[in-house]
Amino acid sequence: MQVLEIRSPFNQLLVSTVQLEDEKSVFDKLEKAKKIAREFPQGLDIKFRISVLKKLAEQVNADSENLLKTAISEGGKPFADSKVEVARAIHGIHLAVEYLENLQPQKFDISRTEQTKIKKPGCSVNQ
Numbered sequence: 001m002q003v004l005e006i007r008s009p010f011n012q013l014l015v016s017t018v019q020l021e022d023e024k025s026v027f028d029k030l031e032k033a034k035k036i037a038r039e040f041p042q043g044l045d046i047k048f049r050i051s052v053l054k055k056l057a058e059q060v061n062a063d064s065e066n067l068l069k070t071a072i073s074e075g076g077k078p079f080a081d082s083k084v085e086v087a088r089a090i091h092g093i094h095l096a097v098e099y100l101e102n103l104q105p106q107k108f109d110i111s112r113t114e115q116t117k118i119k120k121p122g123c124s125v126n127q
Contacts, residue, residue: 009076016070050100057093064090 002020007013021029044052060067064086071082 006074008073013073015073046100046103050097053093053097053100057090057097060086060090060093 001022004018004020006015006018008015067086067089068079068082071077071085072079075082077085
């Protein structure tokens with residue numbers, strides 16, 4: 001397997017390494033993902049998704065100093081900018097939780113679709 005070296009753009013010091021996947025491994029993982037998607041056509045339960053996101057936010061918050069150091073060394077951004085980015089990431093996760101908590105299930109009567117006519121100037125759906 002190939003290894004990708006992540007280096008600081010300023011001093012070229014090695015920050016980390018990443019194992020690269022080969023084509024077969026990537027396609028195997030995509031097939032596994034498709035299989036799981038077919039098994040759960042409605043997706044994961046909203047309550048489960050919320051719990052996963054809350055746990056992620058806790059983990060990101062708990063590891064924020066390490067994430068901050070990594071962001072600085074990988075991207076070469078100033079401390080203040082990187083700190084804002086980590087805070088925005090945590091806030092974004094909280095926004096996703098808030099959205100899911102306020103999501104109202106909707107049902108659409110598909111039988112009405114054929115009966116409904118949309119009128120727009122110069123356009124007819126039933127042509």
